[in-house]
Amino acid sequence: MGYRIDAVLFDLDGTLLDTAPDMARAANRVLADYDVQPLTAAQIQANTSYGANGLIKAGFGTIPAHLNPTHLRQQFLDYYHDEICLKTSMYSGIDTLLSYLNKNKVPWGIMTNKPEFLTQRLLPYFPVLSEAEVVVCGDTLDKAKPHPDPLWHACQLLNIPPESCLYVGDIEKDMIAARAARMPGAVAGWGYIGDEHHPDLWQAQAILPEPAALIPILEQHNRNESAFFNQSCCTQK
Structure with a gap:
């Protein structure tokens, strides 16, 4: 199915x-x-x-x-x-990806281990990020990644089942959390990782070279629902 x-x-x-x-x-x-x-x-x-x-x-x-x-x-x-935002910048291509999600009415949010008081201080510097429908931080609950609870909590706020929500992150702990939450995961290959971290071993459903690479994947997957992600890793909790 x-x-x-x-x-x-x-x-x-x-x-x-x-x-x-x-x-x-x-x-x-x-x-x-x-x-x-x-x-x-x-x-x-x-x-x-x-x-x-x-x-x-x-x-x-x-x-x-x-x-x-x-x-x-x-x-x-x-x-x-x-001094939270003197040189911090949005990665090239993120605005294009978020514009696509907004235009196509795909809900999106942020799930970070950053403490809430820092997250809420930082996001207003980047107005497009303030459009996130949910923001779950490392201290929103009593558990943080790689525990699945924060991801499940974000899915509940979006009213989307975990198997229908993709998590994008840049370290192995993000993919561990996604698997624990029974949701598909994609590696942000533009982040801080390098080949020496072996993201190909993280059991992610995709390694994205740039943010815009997610767009055709979403389009293809949602036209041919089971064509991209392995449903065996995405069973609902």
Whole structure:
């Protein structure tokens, strides 16, 4: 039996927005407070999608026992909040993709592990993202990705069953969450990942080289419902 993709959910950092410059600056301010060398470009590329904890751990290597990781994370959040959008930018082609979804009345939303107070501070800088029908953040529920609850919650808000909602994200944890939620997943190949991360092993239904690559996939799939996604991975909860 076929099924449709009737909605799309997106991760935020590394999928809709390139937040690396501003997140790296906040992390480097924390590191500087402890006389630690700033992050390298490779460390920034590899860890931005893992948020404050990923960047801080990359910088320290091993966090010294006398430092409190929770305190370090709070320092990061404070610095990032103060300068959240100095160099952050929307990825090229996202506006085209979102315009297509809006024009074709395909509901879309954002499901990110970014805390709500930062997400809501950042989105107004990009008016098209404020058009998201749902925004679910890392602290909206008591569980975050890769737990499926936030994705299920977003689907409930959209009134769309999980198997009919596509999740687009840029790290393996996003695809793990999609599989746990019994929904199809697509990798944002334009984000922070590289071939060395082996996204071909993430069991995603697609690896998208650019945002616009999703458009013909949606059109083909919804004309020939079971032609693209493997329904065996998309059984409703």
